[in-house]
Structure formats: C-alpha cells, structure tokens
Amino acid sequence: MTEKIPGRYRLVVIFFLIMTAASFITRIVLCVKSLPAMELSLPLLAKIFGVGLFFDVVAFSYALIPFAILIVVIPDRVHNWRISRIFSQIFFFIFTFAMLFNGVSEYIFFDEFATRYNFIAVDYLIYTTEVIRNIRESYPVGLIITSLTVITVIPFIPISRAVSRTFPSNAPLRKRAAISGSILLLPIASFFFVDLAMTEISPNNYANELAGNGLYGFASAFRNNELDFNKFYAAKDDNLVMNHLRTLLVSPDKHGIAREIHGKGAMKRHNVILVCVESLSAEYMTAFGNNKGITPNLDRLAKESLFFTHLYASGTRTVRGLEAITLSIPPLPGTAIVKRPGNENLFSIGAVMKNHGYDNHFIYGGRGYFDNMNYFFANNGFKDIDQTDMTKEEVTFKNAWGVCDEDLFDKTIKQADISFAQKQPFFSFVMTTSNHRPYTYPEGKIDIPSGSGRDGAVKYTDYALNQLIEKSKMKPWFKETIFIIVADHCAGSARKLALPIKNYEIPMLIYAPNIVKPKIVDKMMAQIDIAPTLLGLLNISYSSSFFGRDIFDKNINNERAFIGTYQKLGYIDGNRLLTLDPGKKVEQYSFTRADGNTTPIPADDRLLMNGLAYYQGSAYTYKQKLGRVAQ
Known part of the structure; x- marks a missing residue:
C-alpha cells in the first residue's frame, strides 16, 4: 500500500495506520464492555465507528505536526544516514508500545469513570506522585508493562519491514515544504472547526463516549480548563x-x-x-x-x-x-x-x-x-x-x-x-x-x-x-x-x-x-x-x-x-x-x-x-x- 507513496512520506502513513488501528481496537473493546448499558443498533453502531474514525483522524492530525516540521527541516542526506534508520525503528517500536499502553490505560480509566479521558485525567497528570503511587498500589504495573512489551513485538515485525522500505528517500526542499504545508492544514482546520460536542450522537452517554477519541478528549479538557459562560452557553443579558x-x-x-x-x-x-x-x-x-x-x-x-x-x-x-x-x-x-x-x-x-x-x-x-x-x-x-x-x-x-x-x-x-x-x-x-x-x-x-x-x-x-x-x-x-x-x-x-x-x-x-x-x-x-x-x-x-x-x-x-x-x-x-x-x-x-x-x-x-x-x-x-x- 505504501509503495505508491514516495520516500519518507510513507512514515506518515505508517504512523497513521498504527494510531488509527490502536484507536479502532480500543473502541471495539470499550464497545463490548458497554453493551449492557446500550441499546445497540446498526445505525448507532455506524455512528459510533464513523464519528469515532473522524475523531481518530483529528487526533492523528495534531500528532502529525512534529512530523510535518521534521519532513521540512531534515535534509535527505541526514534522513538517509544509518543512524536515522535505526532511530526510526526505535521510534516506531516505542510508538507502537505507547499506543497499546494507551489502550490499556483507556480501558482502566473507562472502567473507573465510565468515560474517555477528560478533566479527571488532566488533574491526575498534574499530581503525578499520588497518582503513580495509587496506580502501583492498585494494579500489577510491572506485569502489564512486561506483557505489553512482549505483545508489541508481534505487530512491530511488519511495521519494521515497512519502515525499512521507506529508505532511501530523495525529495527537494520545495516539494517537502509544499507537502508539509498541506499536512498542517488538517490540524489547523480541526482547531477551528472541530469540537468535542460533535461526539454527541445519541441520548446514551456511553455511545457518545465511544464516538470520541481518548487522546483528543484529554487535549480538549486540558485546553478548556475554564469556560466563559456567556461565550459557550445559552446566556441572556x-x-x-x-x-x-x-x-x-x-x-x-x-x-x-x-x-x-x-x-x-x-x-x-x-x-x-x-x-x-x-x-x-x-x-x-x-x-x-x-x-x-x-x-x-x-x-x-x-x-x-x-x-x-x-x-x-x-x-x-x-x-x-x-x-x-x-x-x-x-x-x-x-x-x-x-x-x-x-x-x-x-x-x-x-x-x-x-x-x-x-x-x-x-x-x-x-x-x-x-x-x-x-x-x-x-x-x-x-x-x-x-x-x-x-x-x-x-x-x-x-x-x-x-x-x-x-x-x-x-x-x-x-x-x-x-x-x-x-x-x-x-x-x-x-x-x-x-x-x-x-x-x-x-x-x-x-x-x-x-x-x-x-x-x-x-x-x-x-x-x-x-x-x-x-x-x-x-x-x-x-x-x-x-x-x-x-x-x-x-x-x-x-x-x-x-x-x-x-x-x-x-x-x-x-x-x-x-x-x-x-x-x-x-x-x-x-x-x-x-x-x-x-x-x-x-x-x-x-x-x-x-x-x-x-x-x-x-x-x-x-x-x-x-x-x-x-x-x-x-x-x-x-x-x-x-x-x-x-x-x-x-x-x-x-x-x-x-x-x-x-x-x-x-x-x-x-x-x-x-x-x-x-x-x-x-x-x-x-x-x-x-x-x-x-x-
């Protein structure tokens, strides 16, 4: 699939596939967990996964910003170095592990609060000492990390091969700048036109949560720690x-x-x-x-x-x-x-x-x-x-x-x-x-x-x-x-x-x-x-x-x-x-x-x-x- 995409831009596609696949699997698991609380129908299921995919893409667009910048600033000579190839392999292994770890974290958070990441997750990130100790006392953290590391090896084998095939790469600066500029339009548009309220697809709160993306929800909560009532709500004089x-x-x-x-x-x-x-x-x-x-x-x-x-x-x-x-x-x-x-x-x-x-x-x-x-x-x-x-x-x-x-x-x-x-x-x-x-x-x-x-x-x-x-x-x-x-x-x-x-x-x-x-x-x-x-x-x-x-x-x-x-x-x-x-x-x-x-x-x-x-x-x-x- 990535062979038709020139050079280093295949890395972006690999990045996208890992992130959306992890989000898709997480959504399936949470959906199964929520079945007793939902009156599931095919139209609602289509909305959950359709809107969910949309928010997965939006979350991906924000995560893509560093990639878009690096594509421009790193010349072909540096990109094709052996050390760059090794670094790319290490990065994608860590990223794959991180997506699996995030899936487990979302499941635990959903099990505790029946919601995706929100304001609570933001608060917990601030007070790391208490939260990390609480997690260590509540869950077998060592076993979870070890298991996820082993599991990461399975999807990483084809990922590693795909990453290897992106080298060498040759693209002039002007072309890289044009592509990066196009890529950056996606997060810019998302910032101005996408809102978490778009996940409200049903009177059922579980369905609305499943239609969202945990990472996007976390970022949204972090951004909106205070909301001006007159600006966001149905205010009167x-x-x-x-x-x-x-x-x-x-x-x-x-x-x-x-x-x-x-x-x-x-x-x-x-x-x-x-x-x-x-x-x-x-x-x-x-x-x-x-x-x-x-x-x-x-x-x-x-x-x-x-x-x-x-x-x-x-x-x-x-x-x-x-x-x-x-x-x-x-x-x-x-x-x-x-x-x-x-x-x-x-x-x-x-x-x-x-x-x-x-x-x-x-x-x-x-x-x-x-x-x-x-x-x-x-x-x-x-x-x-x-x-x-x-x-x-x-x-x-x-x-x-x-x-x-x-x-x-x-x-x-x-x-x-x-x-x-x-x-x-x-x-x-x-x-x-x-x-x-x-x-x-x-x-x-x-x-x-x-x-x-x-x-x-x-x-x-x-x-x-x-x-x-x-x-x-x-x-x-x-x-x-x-x-x-x-x-x-x-x-x-x-x-x-x-x-x-x-x-x-x-x-x-x-x-x-x-x-x-x-x-x-x-x-x-x-x-x-x-x-x-x-x-x-x-x-x-x-x-x-x-x-x-x-x-x-x-x-x-x-x-x-x-x-x-x-x-x-x-x-x-x-x-x-x-x-x-x-x-x-x-x-x-x-x-x-x-x-x-x-x-x-x-x-x-x-x-x-x-x-x-x-x-x-x-x-x-x-x-x-x-x-x-x-x-």
Missing part, C-alpha cells in the same frame, strides 16, 4: 439574569446578591466538626436500599440524627464538593474554583465562622497541595493541617492518598482539644481519603480484607466514623459539638445518561444528641445549601453572598438542586431537569426520583430563566469579583 437572581434570592443589592440573614434568636456557639467523606454515595446505606450491611454504624447513627435523604452532590470530584460546601455556589463550567488562580478572600463559610470567633481548621488526611486544597482553605478563613503535620507516632497506616481515616480523626480530636483549651469554639472541616482506590486500610478492623474493593473501604470508613463519635463522647466539648457527616461526591456518576440524577444522591447526617432532635428530612437539598443550613442551626446573623439557602427556612417553597460535570450543567426544579451544554445547547426533561429515568419535555422559559439565574449569575459574580471578603 447579564442585567436581566442578575435581576432575576436577586428576585430568587430576595436580595436588595443593586450590583451583587448580598442580603442580610437574621438568626432566629441568640447565637449558639456550638463547636462544629464537618466530616466530608470521600465518595460516600447514598446507595451504600441501608436507608437507600443497600442490603450488604456495609454501613452499620451510619445506619444506626442516622436514626439518632437529622438525616437528609434528598441531597444532591454538585459534581463528580472532591474539589466540586469542597467548593459547594465552603462557597455555597453552583458549579461553574471548567475547573473548580478551588483550583483556579485568584480564589483568595471569597465569601465563604470559613469567613463567616471566623468573623464570629471560631477557630477554623481544614484537616486533610493526604497532602494538601493536591488539588490546591491547602492554598484555597488557607486563603479563605481556615488554618491547614494535613499529612505533613502528623508525627510518625500519629500515623499507623497510610497509602497513596494519605493516612487512614482513624489517624485523621484522632488528629481532629487532638486539634479540638487544643481549641477547647484556648476557650474558642471550633469549626473543623475534615476531608477523608480511605474510601478511594486502592481501597486499603488497617487489617483487623472490619470483616472485609484490605484492598479487596469499594465495599471494604466503605465499611472501614463507617467503622472509623464510629470511632470518631465514640472517642469524642469522652471529651468535655462533646455535648456542645455538632457533627456533620456528608459526602464530597458520589462514587460514580457516569452512567447511561450524561447527568444521571440518581447517581448524584448523597447522604448527610447532623448528629448532636444534646442539641438537635433526630428527624428524617426528605426535602430536596443542594450541596450548596449546607453552609446556610449550618449557620441557621447556630442562629448566626450575617450579610450573605451565598447562592444556597437554609433548608429549614419556612419561607422557601420550591425545591431545587444543582448537578454537573466540568462542562454539562444541570438544574433540578421539582421533578424537572434543565441541562446546559457548551455550544449553547439547552434540553429539558421530567424525571422520576425512584430510578432517575428522564423524559424530554417541551421548553419552559421559566425553568430556563431560573437555571440561567443561578449558573450565569454565579459565573458573572465570580468574574466580576462581587461578594469578596474585605481584607
């Missing part, structure tokens, strides 16, 4: 949107959304320990239908607490949960505010509590530079404590992501003792790590072996939470302390639908036997409502720039929540869902709470306006730096 938002929030502010919140009596200076549990989906608890018995302590504690059974997580990453709880703001498109530059001195729960005399600490079991957590909290009303602040004696077990939850909670109790001794009410925001792959924890604590999977990690976290409560009961500050247990996000949100409502459900418990009476709260609640609700329980009066609200405010009638990925935004209003996508795409559905199944409904301008008020309004206030805390 900012003044119109902000006026409607002020109406929804009952704010008299002519510029932002500030309004006065008045406590329902004298301020209650109770201590607060808020435990943000890694990946604690509602589906793990018995109250939500789980019959495995992996949360016996939480199940018991729920009966003694304010138990919130209709709460939705804002997103699918820890930073989204931290953002929602601390800032009480809907998820902005792109990366979370926690990781953005210029995220200092925002209006936050930390600022309010600090202004009312609380000793605030963000206590994390891992290293707080991960996801920029330490910087964010340190510049928004908290003092940081992480794994690096723990002595050797305080750490009994750790893995790639941090110390075990028991060690973290023991450190939390020690800090509470210090604040209490200083006669300061304390607010501890505690972020756990044990319920995360590789799912390892101290042996002998529960009846599921360490490292055996998610169920064991959930049950260990449940055990550790009980230890926190029981040890705290022995402290003089216990009777005046409110414990809040809530998830940062659910364990997995990527399903058949791009925004699977059911999979955003998370539990929340507010436990304080001497302060709050046990009760089931089944009113719909967003993660951004947690901070205002906590401040309401404490009867704290403050000037608010929160987008959330006190769930116990009797003046609130409508039920609404916010869910999203880094691009797709969802606004839930009762039993209706509004979705906003880049490309100014708007869709509306009705859904059933029991299973989350959605049905398209006619457009409702009121629903759209309410959703835009929150999403466009939050993007506007953040961009304009409204509601910042004066320093």
Whole structure:
C-alpha cells in the first residue's frame, strides 16, 4: 500500500495506520464492555465507528505536526544516514508500545469513570506522585508493562519491514515544504472547526463516549480548563439574569446578591466538626436500599440524627464538593474554583465562622497541595493541617492518598482539644481519603480484607466514623459539638445518561444528641445549601453572598438542586431537569426520583430563566469579583 507513496512520506502513513488501528481496537473493546448499558443498533453502531474514525483522524492530525516540521527541516542526506534508520525503528517500536499502553490505560480509566479521558485525567497528570503511587498500589504495573512489551513485538515485525522500505528517500526542499504545508492544514482546520460536542450522537452517554477519541478528549479538557459562560452557553443579558437572581434570592443589592440573614434568636456557639467523606454515595446505606450491611454504624447513627435523604452532590470530584460546601455556589463550567488562580478572600463559610470567633481548621488526611486544597482553605478563613503535620507516632497506616481515616480523626480530636483549651469554639472541616482506590486500610478492623474493593473501604470508613463519635463522647466539648457527616461526591456518576440524577444522591447526617432532635428530612437539598443550613442551626446573623439557602427556612417553597460535570450543567426544579451544554445547547426533561429515568419535555422559559439565574449569575459574580471578603 505504501509503495505508491514516495520516500519518507510513507512514515506518515505508517504512523497513521498504527494510531488509527490502536484507536479502532480500543473502541471495539470499550464497545463490548458497554453493551449492557446500550441499546445497540446498526445505525448507532455506524455512528459510533464513523464519528469515532473522524475523531481518530483529528487526533492523528495534531500528532502529525512534529512530523510535518521534521519532513521540512531534515535534509535527505541526514534522513538517509544509518543512524536515522535505526532511530526510526526505535521510534516506531516505542510508538507502537505507547499506543497499546494507551489502550490499556483507556480501558482502566473507562472502567473507573465510565468515560474517555477528560478533566479527571488532566488533574491526575498534574499530581503525578499520588497518582503513580495509587496506580502501583492498585494494579500489577510491572506485569502489564512486561506483557505489553512482549505483545508489541508481534505487530512491530511488519511495521519494521515497512519502515525499512521507506529508505532511501530523495525529495527537494520545495516539494517537502509544499507537502508539509498541506499536512498542517488538517490540524489547523480541526482547531477551528472541530469540537468535542460533535461526539454527541445519541441520548446514551456511553455511545457518545465511544464516538470520541481518548487522546483528543484529554487535549480538549486540558485546553478548556475554564469556560466563559456567556461565550459557550445559552446566556441572556447579564442585567436581566442578575435581576432575576436577586428576585430568587430576595436580595436588595443593586450590583451583587448580598442580603442580610437574621438568626432566629441568640447565637449558639456550638463547636462544629464537618466530616466530608470521600465518595460516600447514598446507595451504600441501608436507608437507600443497600442490603450488604456495609454501613452499620451510619445506619444506626442516622436514626439518632437529622438525616437528609434528598441531597444532591454538585459534581463528580472532591474539589466540586469542597467548593459547594465552603462557597455555597453552583458549579461553574471548567475547573473548580478551588483550583483556579485568584480564589483568595471569597465569601465563604470559613469567613463567616471566623468573623464570629471560631477557630477554623481544614484537616486533610493526604497532602494538601493536591488539588490546591491547602492554598484555597488557607486563603479563605481556615488554618491547614494535613499529612505533613502528623508525627510518625500519629500515623499507623497510610497509602497513596494519605493516612487512614482513624489517624485523621484522632488528629481532629487532638486539634479540638487544643481549641477547647484556648476557650474558642471550633469549626473543623475534615476531608477523608480511605474510601478511594486502592481501597486499603488497617487489617483487623472490619470483616472485609484490605484492598479487596469499594465495599471494604466503605465499611472501614463507617467503622472509623464510629470511632470518631465514640472517642469524642469522652471529651468535655462533646455535648456542645455538632457533627456533620456528608459526602464530597458520589462514587460514580457516569452512567447511561450524561447527568444521571440518581447517581448524584448523597447522604448527610447532623448528629448532636444534646442539641438537635433526630428527624428524617426528605426535602430536596443542594450541596450548596449546607453552609446556610449550618449557620441557621447556630442562629448566626450575617450579610450573605451565598447562592444556597437554609433548608429549614419556612419561607422557601420550591425545591431545587444543582448537578454537573466540568462542562454539562444541570438544574433540578421539582421533578424537572434543565441541562446546559457548551455550544449553547439547552434540553429539558421530567424525571422520576425512584430510578432517575428522564423524559424530554417541551421548553419552559421559566425553568430556563431560573437555571440561567443561578449558573450565569454565579459565573458573572465570580468574574466580576462581587461578594469578596474585605481584607
């Protein structure tokens, strides 16, 4: 096939065939894996592989840029050297191995997140120490690399022969420049005219993911770490949107959304320990239908607490949960505010509590530079404590992501003792790590072996939470302390639908036997409502720039929540869902709470306006730096 193509340009063809063949095989494997979640038909299959091939070519066009440049700058004399031939053989062996390795990596990533490479992959690339260690603890990396190296030899035999036949090559500079210029037109056209939204070929999210290309998806996520709402979404006039938002929030502010919140009596200076549990989906608890018995302590504690059974997580990453709880703001498109530059001195729960005399600490079991957590909290009303602040004696077990939850909670109790001794009410925001792959924890604590999977990690976290409560009961500050247990996000949100409502459900418990009476709260609640609700329980009066609200405010009638990925935004209003996508795409559905199944409904301008008020309004206030805390 390549014999008809002159000289060194056959290398480009070989490069193309390797890349597209690897992508094609990867797509077949992922398609087979996704069959239970897809209603596959021949037209849909044709779309998946047709659009998939298109994106494979687009990804190839970007990868081809260095080739196009080298074709011009390397003269025939150098190209035909023996060392150049050897280098070409080595390069194509490594490239073939890399494509096979990428296929395995995509499979593992798809198995974990049910999606191609996206924002999560970009984040993981930045924090290589934790991620590489996590991979080594979770998978037999040595065996995988050795096996792939051996397997690479099989396709490389014909590839090596094809590469050898491209030498010698003779082409004048003018001809090389003309061909390279033509080649470069492809990535240029792709940059301006191709968008990841073109993979949306079906209502089924799995089909859309299969139609994409993992490497292209990775590059797209890296490029679009922040998305301008007015540019990419179905925005309306900012003044119109902000006026409607002020109406929804009952704010008299002519510029932002500030309004006065008045406590329902004298301020209650109770201590607060808020435990943000890694990946604690509602589906793990018995109250939500789980019959495995992996949360016996939480199940018991729920009966003694304010138990919130209709709460939705804002997103699918820890930073989204931290953002929602601390800032009480809907998820902005792109990366979370926690990781953005210029995220200092925002209006936050930390600022309010600090202004009312609380000793605030963000206590994390891992290293707080991960996801920029330490910087964010340190510049928004908290003092940081992480794994690096723990002595050797305080750490009994750790893995790639941090110390075990028991060690973290023991450190939390020690800090509470210090604040209490200083006669300061304390607010501890505690972020756990044990319920995360590789799912390892101290042996002998529960009846599921360490490292055996998610169920064991959930049950260990449940055990550790009980230890926190029981040890705290022995402290003089216990009777005046409110414990809040809530998830940062659910364990997995990527399903058949791009925004699977059911999979955003998370539990929340507010436990304080001497302060709050046990009760089931089944009113719909967003993660951004947690901070205002906590401040309401404490009867704290403050000037608010929160987008959330006190769930116990009797003046609130409508039920609404916010869910999203880094691009797709969802606004839930009762039993209706509004979705906003880049490309100014708007869709509306009705859904059933029991299973989350959605049905398209006619457009409702009121629903759209309410959703835009929150999403466009939050993007506007953040961009304009409204509601910042004066320093």
